[in-house]
Amino acid sequence: MPDISLTVILLLCLAAAAAGWIDAVVGGGGMLLLPVFLLGLPQVSAAHILGTNKAVAIVGTTGAAITYARRAPVDVGAAVRIGLMALAGSMAGAFFAAGISSETLRPVIMVVLLGVAAFVLLRPGFGREQRRGPVGRGRAVLAIVLVGGGIGFYDGLFGPGTGTFLVLGLTAILHLDLVTASATAKVVNICTNAGALAMFAYHGTVFWQLAGVMALFNLAGGMVGARMALSKGSEFVRGVLLVVVFSLVAKLAFDQWSG
Template identity: 50%
Template structure:
C-alpha cells in the first residue's frame, strides 16, 4: 500500500512510479511476472487518470499534441503488451541504460531546460514527430516493459516541442492514461490481472497521484527538474545493478 501511494506521487510529478511499485509487487505478491505487470497497469491507470484531471484543471494542455498521441498510445501500448516478457531483459537494458546516462548528463548541464517554454520549437514537423514518439515508440515501450515511461514522456515533450516541465508533466499524464489502458486491455484479455489486488492498490495510487500533482503544480518547474534528476539517476542505478550486479 505504501509503495502504491509513493509510486503514485512520484509518477504524478515526473513519471517513474513503476520503480517503486513493481519491485514491491515482485517481493511481496508472489504472483507470476505477467500478472504483476498487468495488475500494475490497473494500479497505474487509476493514478495517472486522477493526476491528468488535476493537471488539466490547473494548467493548459496542448490538446493538438496530447489527444492524437494518447489515442495512438492505446493501440501501440496494447501491441507492446503482447510482447511483454518475450524479449529478454538483456536485449534492451544496455540501450536504455546508455540513453538514461545521456539524459542525466544533458539535464545536469542544461540547467535552464524545461524551466520556461520554448515556443520556437513547436513547428509542424516537431509536433508530428512528438505524436509518433510519444504515442508510438514510448507507448510501445510502456506496454512491453514499463518503468520510466512517464520520465521519457516529460523529457520528450520538453526537448522536442519546447514545453516547460509543468506542461510536459501534464501532457505526459494524458499519454500515460492511453498507454496504461491499451496494455491493461491486453493483459486483462489474457487473464494477467489480479483485479482485487489491483483495485486496492489503485485506491492508494490515486491518493499519491493527487498529492504529487498538487505539489508539482504548487512548486513549479524547478522542483520537477530536481525530481526528474532523482528519478533518472534511480533508473540508472537500478538498471546498472541489474546489468552488472
C-alpha cells in the same frame, strides 16, 4: 491470485502511493513500483506484474491528469492525438510482453534510468522555459510518431520510466516547460496505460483484487503530487526527477550484483 501476506500487501500499497506521487511530479512511477513488485512477489511471472502495475497506474494517472487540467495549460487536442498513437503502440508492446522474464527487467530499467539521468544533467536549462507560438507541423508529426508510437510501444513492453520519457519527449520536441509537459504527459499516459491494460486483461495477467486496493493509494499519491508540482514549478520537478533516478539506479544495481 497467489497467497500474499498482509505485510507484503502493505508494502505494495505504500509503494503505490509513493509511485503515484512520483508519477504525477515527473512521471515514471513504475520505476519505483515495479522493483517493489519484484521484491514482494518473486514467484509471480513478469506478465502478471506488468499487468497488475497497469491496472494500478491508470487510476493514479487519471487522478493526476484531472488535477493538472484544472490549473495547467494542457493542449488537450495534441495530447489526444499523441495519446491515440500511444494507445496503439502500447497494445503492440503488451502483445510481446508475455515472453519477458522477470530477470530481464532489472538491467533494462537500470540502463533506462542512467540514460534519463545523463540527459537531464547535461541539459541544466532543460524544461525551464515555455514555448512561444504554435507548434510546426513537422514537430507535431514527430511528437505523434516518436512520443506516441515509440514510447507507447515501450510502455506496453516494459513500462518503467514511461511517464518520465513522455515528459522529456514533450519538452524536447514541443518545447514545453516541465510542469506543462508533466500535465500533458498524463493525458497521453492514460492512453498508453489503457492500451496495455486491455491487452494484459485479455491474456488474464492482472490480479484485479490486489490492483484495486493499491489503486486507491496510487490515486491519493498522484493527486498530492500534481498539486505540489503545480505550486512549486519546474525546478522542483527537475530536482525530484534526479533524486528518483539516482536512488533507483543505486537500488537496482545493488539487487543485480548481490543476486
